[in-house]
Amino acid sequence: MKTDLEKTGCCVVFLSKNKETATLLKPFYFRELKHLLQKSCSKEQSFSFSGYTLNLRKKELLLPSQETELLTEKEIQLLSFLFKERREVSKEEILGKIWNYSINISTHTLETHIYKLRKKMQDEDGKVLKTEASGYLLCL
DSSP states (O other), X not given: OOOHHHHHSOEEEEEOTTSOEEEEESSOOHHHHHHHHHHHHOOOSEEEETTEEEETXXXXXXXXXXXXXXXOHHHHHHHHHHHHHOSOEEHHHHXXXXXXXXXXXXXXXXXXXXXXXXXXXXXXXXXSEEEETTXXXXXX
């Protein structure tokens, strides 16, 4: 008896970052491909820094006090970007990456988001989400 692979002569193989393999035999349904892609390409579901835990799936931030704050999509993108960069990031770079703004635009969008995010984080003094001379830094 022939296997599905021998019958079709073709398959689609995905490799995820943790070296697990997933196989999808042709013909397949689009929803199967979509599910496999989402599973294979999924990012970390949460990360922690300075006593905070950001849950990307639930879009919430667990504070050191164990309170939970719901975050907007832009707040999540901002924290995730600063966490991944692990360095001081300029205002222009953040505006370009998160908001797709050009370098020459004048706006207070970023400052407003930082202010609201600090209030949610109960970090009004900026010890965790720091404002530096040339940008912003997330203290890990």
